[in-house]
Amino acid sequence: MVPRLKRPLKVPFLLKEDFMVYQNQRGTYDAFDEEALNIENVVETLKDIVKFYGYNPIHTPLYEQTELFARTSGESSDIVTKEMFTFIDKGGRNITLRPEVTAGVIRAIVNNKLYATKDLPLKYYYYGPTFRYERPSKGRYRQFNQFGVECVGVNSYLSDVETISLGFNALQTLGFENIVLKINTLGDEESRKNYQVALREFFKDKIQNMCDDCKRRYETNVLRILDCKDPEDQEIIKDAPKMKDYLNENSKEYFTKVISLLDEQQIPYEIDDNLVRGLDYYSHVVFEYHYYLKDGTSIGAIGAGGHYDNLVSEIGGPALSSVGFAIGIERVNTLLKELMPESLEKTSLDVYIIHMGEETLQTSFILMQELRNNCFKVDMCLENKSLGQQFKIANRKNAKFALIIGENEMKSYVYPVKNLKTTVQEEVDYHDLIDYLTNKIVFEEEEEC
Numbered sequence: 001m002v003p004r005l006k007r008p009l010k011v012p013f014l015l016k017e018d019f020m021v022y023q024n025q026r027g028t029y030d031a032f033d034e035e036a037l038n039i040e041n042v043v044e045t046l047k048d049i050v051k052f053y054g055y056n057p058i059h060t061p062l063y064e065q066t067e068l069f070a071r072t073s074g075e076s077s078d079i080v081t082k083e084m085f086t087f088i089d090k091g092g093r094n095i096t097l098r099p100e101v102t103a104g105v106i107r108a109i110v111n112n113k114l115y116a117t118k119d120l121p122l123k124y125y126y127y128g129p130t131f132r133y134e135r136p137s138k139g140r141y142r143q144f145n146q147f148g149v150e151c152v153g154v155n156s157y158l159s160d161v162e163t164i165s166l167g168f169n170a171l172q173t174l175g176f177e178n179i180v181l182k183i184n185t186l187g188d189e190e191s192r193k194n195y196q197v198a199l200r201e202f203f204k205d206k207i208q209n210m211c212d213d214c215k216r217r218y219e220t221n222v223l224r225i226l227d228c229k230d231p232e233d234q235e236i237i238k239d240a241p242k243m244k245d246y247l248n249e250n251s252k253e254y255f256t257k258v259i260s261l262l263d264e265q266q267i268p269y270e271i272d273d274n275l276v277r278g279l280d281y282y283s284h285v286v287f288e289y290h291y292y293l294k295d296g297t298s299i300g301a302i303g304a305g306g307h308y309d310n311l312v313s314e315i316g317g318p319a320l321s322s323v324g325f326a327i328g329i330e331r332v333n334t335l336l337k338e339l340m341p342e343s344l345e346k347t348s349l350d351v352y353i354i355h356m357g358e359e360t361l362q363t364s365f366i367l368m369q370e371l372r373n374n375c376f377k378v379d380m381c382l383e384n385k386s387l388g389q390q391f392k393i394a395n396r397k398n399a400k401f402a403l404i405i406g407e408n409e410m411k412s413y414v415y416p417v418k419n420l421k422t423t424v425q426e427e428v429d430y431h432d433l434i435d436y437l438t439n440k441i442v443f444e445e446e447e448e449c
């Protein structure tokens, strides 16, 4: 016997011959409603914090000439050799979507001679998309957003510590309690050169057994071998000479000052001898912020940065020591969702206006606009719907109050206002409406907090 279907079969959606389903590109994502709201909240919190440290916003283009990144990140960096989205535009220019933001910020500072017209250090924060052609995984996208700061034009360990603690405090404010700050020094140019000689010597008879990337790094920038994630290579790397044994007096003293001021401020850190960072422009202090989940796993650094001395002069400006970091917004958001799902904000409304019949639509609409002008978040259904349907929508939209307008209410100017959480309903005169909602929404909520 043929089993009877409980529900009728749905008629399959018929595809037109030329119909095509467009998917977002690999390594990209769509965010909407709660997800998008929480990303925006993270960014707003970060903006609020950096303003306490004297930072102003800077906006730079999403694309620059390829040469800028090749020059600043280093021809041999992973970013430049493997990860850039590069194309020739219609005018024949070689263009790259920014794989990081620092180079563009420094270019803008040099082009606009900001170092000559403003007090140093220049302190800028930025937020926006960055593009890297990486293998997508959890917390790793091809288009992702960075929030970062650059403090340009002061050569003092104080600005390094200020910047490191800013990132640390910002992540704490976002809710990360046990941030692990990893820190290392790459020393000054002289120290780095001596260290590179020692590393070349160490890897000379081992490099043929290491991965292809390491072989390339051995030729182009031996320091980067320390960054290799291949487990077999890491076994070899752990016995490599350490930077700290090749620091000259000046570099040692600089790093000691940074470390003791971090101690003084009770900012916990781990010195990681193998932390070198992927870009060519760093000197002295480099750092990363990590967060480990209870099972000990991590989705990679949530933020990272370092001190740089030659970047401004490298692209035509004066020699200006600088320091900065970038925080990956997607990684922050992924972790917050996992760690504190209950604390994430839901999309909501203050009032949902519920109308009863065609005649009440326009009055409802005018009242909605009036309430919006008085800073309440209000919405309504713009076509006739049943009372039940409208209440369902009000609940789905997390409205705090439903304000009901029928023909009688239109005439009397007295509206039933229902608290959708407690279900308590009160009659409110039109003239008292703003005060009533202000008391209920602003003051009573503050008391609840």
Ligand code: AMP
Binding pocket: 100, 132, 134, 139, 140, 141, 142, 144, 145, 146, 278, 300, 301, 302, 303, 304, 305, 326, 327, 328, 329, 330, 331
């Ligand atoms: P970096 O410039 O590589 O030090 O990156 C700074 C921060 O951006 C990292 O600590 C991550 O949080 C974030 N980030 C880097 N690459 C990616 C990626 N492919 N997807 C998502 N976030 C990333």
